[in-house]
Amino acid sequence: MKKPRKSYGRRFIFPSFFFIISLCILASFNEFRYDNFLQFGLCAFTLQKAPNMSVLENLLSTNSPPNYDIKILVGILTLPDQYQKRHFLRLIYGTQSPSGAKVDVKFVFCNRTKEDQRTLVALEIMRYDDIIILNCPENMNNGKTYTYFSSLPELFNSSSNHQPYDYVMKADDDIYIRLDNLVESLRPLPKEDLYYGFVIPCNSMDPFVHYMSGMAYLVSWDIVEWIRRSDVPRNHRQGPEDKVMGEWLRAGGRGRNRHNAKWSMYNYPDPNSGCSHDFWPDTIAVHLLKNQEKWIKTLGYFNVTQNLKPSKMYHIP
Numbered sequence: 001m002k003k004p005r006k007s008y009g010r011r012f013i014f015p016s017f018f019f020i021i022s023l024c025i026l027a028s029f030n031e032f033r034y035d036n037f038l039q040f041g042l043c044a045f046t047l048q049k050a051p052n053m054s055v056l057e058n059l060l061s062t063n064s065p066p067n068y069d070i071k072i073l074v075g076i077l078t079l080p081d082q083y084q085k086r087h088f089l090r091l092i093y094g095t096q097s098p099s100g101a102k103v104d105v106k107f108v109f110c111n112r113t114k115e116d117q118r119t120l121v122a123l124e125i126m127r128y129d130d131i132i133i134l135n136c137p138e139n140m141n142n143g144k145t146y147t148y149f150s151s152l153p154e155l156f157n158s159s160s161n162h163q164p165y166d167y168v169m170k171a172d173d174d175i176y177i178r179l180d181n182l183v184e185s186l187r188p189l190p191k192e193d194l195y196y197g198f199v200i201p202c203n204s205m206d207p208f209v210h211y212m213s214g215m216a217y218l219v220s221w222d223i224v225e226w227i228r229r230s231d232v233p234r235n236h237r238q239g240p241e242d243k244v245m246g247e248w249l250r251a252g253g254r255g256r257n258r259h260n261a262k263w264s265m266y267n268y269p270d271p272n273s274g275c276s277h278d279f280w281p282d283t284i285a286v287h288l289l290k291n292q293e294k295w296i297k298t299l300g301y302f303n304v305t306q307n308l309k310p311s312k313m314y315h316i317p
């Protein structure tokens with residue numbers, strides 16, 4: 001009996017084998033990055049199983065740099081010693097992946113001052129690479145926000161002409177931000193000269209009067225660059241940081257586009273602070289989560305852990 005089928009199969013498999021190998025190598029040369037190593041591994045894995053063209057197509061499409069409509073830097077201002085809080089917030093933001101958007105969450109603080117911080121924070125940086133240490137002594141209303149915003153153009157300076165982020169947020173470490181909802185609320189808004197947040201005072205709905213609460217506010221990248229170059233912020237750094245930000249923009253004639261995200265952003269319902277609101281589905285952020293019970297209630301309301309994938313590894317009803 002002849003065996004034409006088998007030899008035909010071999011003749012087909014070997015050229016395609018080399019074709020795929022070269023694609024894999026090309027893919028990993030394209031840019032020498034960690035995720036490309038992963039892809040190379042994936043390539044090799046795919047090869048072992050079968051030269052499956054639809055798998056290959058997937059690989060090729062994931063290799064091109066992802067095209068994000070919106071890029072946001074979220075800087076959470078905190079203190080070097082808040083290790084537990086950072087651990088918790090990494091869980092909170094590491095389990096969210098807003099679609100079509102790049103959201104980088106970084107922890108921001110001033111110079112480390114204690115010996116143990118040098119070691120512990122260095123370990124965090126080695127593991128997570130999500131910390132920005134500003135060149136300032138630790139302070140709340142004494143220019144930390146100025147140092148944060150004005151440092152960014154240099155920190156994220158790159159040879160390409162692309163601006164690194166469309167928007168930069170300053171957030172407290174006691175706020176829960178639902179990144180998908182944040183991104184969706186930004187989609188219709190301008191990417192220039194934007195000042196976004198929860199307008200103060202509590203009962204005001206006019207974003208052009210006063211300023212956005214320090215719970216979490218956001219400005220477009222052009223405003224970040226303006227903060228770096230202008231004398232207006234440089235000469236006025238003292239005072240409540242959120243109020244001072246509003247004063248810079250007014251004095252500089254900036255933030256002509258404004259968005260009041262109230263009541264999608266609000267303080268935790270209890271106790272009612274005036275800036276509070278009941279939980280509701282259309283929520284971007286809940287602020288003043290001052291203890292674990294408030295975090296748990298908030299995460300519970302938004303069904304954050306409801307879709308845990310089933311596994312025999314854990315016994316959860």
Ligand SMILES: *[C@@H]1O[C@H](CO)[C@@H](O)[C@H](O)[C@H]1NC(C)=O
Nearest residue numbers: 050051052053054055056058
């Ligand atoms: C190729 O892979 C896709 C999904 O990755 C699968 O649906 C399809 O059945 C595979 N085809 C073959 C011939 O194995």
Ligand SMILES: *[C@@H]1O[C@H](CO)[C@@H](O)[C@H](O)[C@H]1NC(C)=O
Nearest residue numbers: 110111112134135136137138
């Ligand atoms: C912060 O630390 C750096 C390096 O140790 C030092 O050069 C700088 O003067 C410090 N800045 C402040 C404001 O303490």
Ligand SMILES: *[C@@H]1O[C@H](CO)[C@@H](O)[C@H](O)[C@H]1NC(C)=O
Nearest residue numbers: 152153154155157158159228
């Ligand atoms: C960014 O880098 C370029 C080239 O090295 C330099 O000319 C420019 O001043 C830098 N910008 C900032 C904000 O640091």
Ligand SMILES: *[C@@H]1O[C@H](CO)[C@@H](O)[C@H](O)[C@H]1NC(C)=O
Nearest residue numbers: 280281282300301302303306
């Ligand atoms: C959470 O899940 C419950 C039950 O599935 C559902 O009724 C409720 O609308 C969900 N809540 C939110 C905020 O999505």
